[in-house]
Amino acid sequence: RWSAGNIIADSIARVREQVGSDNVLLGLSGGVDSSVVGALLHRAIGKQLTCVFVDHGLLRLNEGDQVMDTFARHMGVRVIRVDAADRFFKALKGEADPERKRKIIGRLFVEVFEEEAAKLQGIRWLAQGTIYPDVIESAGSKTGKAHVIKSHHNVGGLPEKMNLKLCEPLRELFKDEVRKLGVELGLPREMVYRHPFPGPGLGVRILGEVTKPYADLLRQADVIFLDELRRHDLYDRTSQAFAVFLPVRSVAVMGDGRRYDYVIALRCVETIDFMTARWSRLPYEFLDLVARRIINEVQGISRVTYDISGKPPATIEWE
Numbered sequence: 001r002w003s004a005g006n007i008i009a010d011s012i013a014r015v016r017e018q019v020g021s022d023n024v025l026l027g028l029s030g031g032v033d034s035s036v037v038g039a040l041l042h043r044a045i046g047k048q049l050t051c052v053f054v055d056h057g058l059l060r061l062n063e064g065d066q067v068m069d070t071f072a073r074h075m076g077v078r079v080i081r082v083d084a085a086d087r088f089f090k091a092l093k094g095e096a097d098p099e100r101k102r103k104i105i106g107r108l109f110v111e112v113f114e115e116e117a118a119k120l121q122g123i124r125w126l127a128q129g130t131i132y133p134d135v136i137e138s139a140g141s142k143t144g145k146a147h148v149i150k151s152h153h154n155v156g157g158l159p160e161k162m163n164l165k166l167c168e169p170l171r172e173l174f175k176d177e178v179r180k181l182g183v184e185l186g187l188p189r190e191m192v193y194r195h196p197f198p199g200p201g202l203g204v205r206i207l208g209e210v211t212k213p214y215a216d217l218l219r220q221a222d223v224i225f226l227d228e229l230r231r232h233d234l235y236d237r238t239s240q241a242f243a244v245f246l247p248v249r250s251v252a253v254m255g256d257g258r259r260y261d262y263v264i265a266l267r268c269v270e271t272i273d274f275m276t277a278r279w280s281r282l283p284y285e286f287l288d289l290v291a292r293r294i295i296n297e298v299q300g301i302s303r304v305t306y307d308i309s310g311k312p313p314a315t316i317e318w319e
């Protein structure tokens with residue numbers, strides 16, 4: 001009979017048998033899958049696990065600290081946090097093209113991860129949060145390798161370069177099963193049931209050039225939106241919600257002066273498979289509250305809009 005407890009016991013036994021006394025490396029992103037792998041491996045092999053968490057400066061407010069709190073502080077997992085924000089912003093300077101931005105972020109992520117991995121001694125395995133849908137998806141692709149470090153962060157070359165073997169304990173599980181494992185393993189519910197967050201992070205939610213000041217403004221607006229969604233019991237009833245930064249200035253009259261400040265768009269969708277999506281019919285009163293808070297509390301934002309585009313044709317992310 002399927003139970004999270006059974007699956008965990010089973011996976012732990014399998015991992016122990018697979019890796020023996022070898023050391024294992026895991027790239028922790030803060031996402032559901034890598035988090036569950038981290039918790040599972042920690043229980044299975046304890047100190048033989050080393051996690052590398054690359055903070056690219058495009059995470060949500062306090063997200064990096066939360067990952068460190070959960071894993072390093074509370075669970076005692078060995079996590080190396082790499083603060084690479086400056087490197088990412090430098091590499092992104094002046095780049096406004098969406099595809100090139102994604103490539104820069106993806107490439108640099110792999111580079112930073114590999115640098116950290118190269119500093120570690122005696123690692124024999126690379127663990128990954130590959131889940132069953134990833135396996136199916138990549139079976140359809142020509143190389144069958146697309147899933148290797150899923151999300152956009154493809155460190156597919158690393159196993160060969162470092163002579164690492166792959167450990168993928170979630171390979172046979174669906175997302176809802178992975179979540180149940182996470183809860184059973186003691187991960188915070190908010191982490192396990194969070195909305196999807198793209199690998200390039202806020203990099204795809206800042207239109208045009210990505211800069212630290214823009215990212216800081218976006219983070220402040222985004223946390224207000226998400227906090228209010230949670231407070232109003234709307235977070236779990238929607239599939240994905242976030243703020244987008246528009247680098248255009250719009251006028252506002254505040255106090256005795258005119259301000260030309262930036263614009264925030266709010267996006268909230270409901271979807272089953274993320275292939276099509278319907279914009280969430282959030283209550284007007286709720287939207288009103290969020291807009292007021294953002295404009296009043298975030299210095300530099302003077303206007304808030306709500307995205308009412310469906311997918312298709314509009315994608316969920318803005319770029």
Ligand code: XMP
Nearest residue numbers: 151152196197198199200240274315316317
């Ligand atoms: P779109 O914007 O294509 O997004 O409608 C569909 C889902 O995929 C997520 N997404 C990404 N996830 N790396 C990721 O890990 C990416 O580069 C990426 N781009 C989009 C998006 O957040 C949504 O859930």
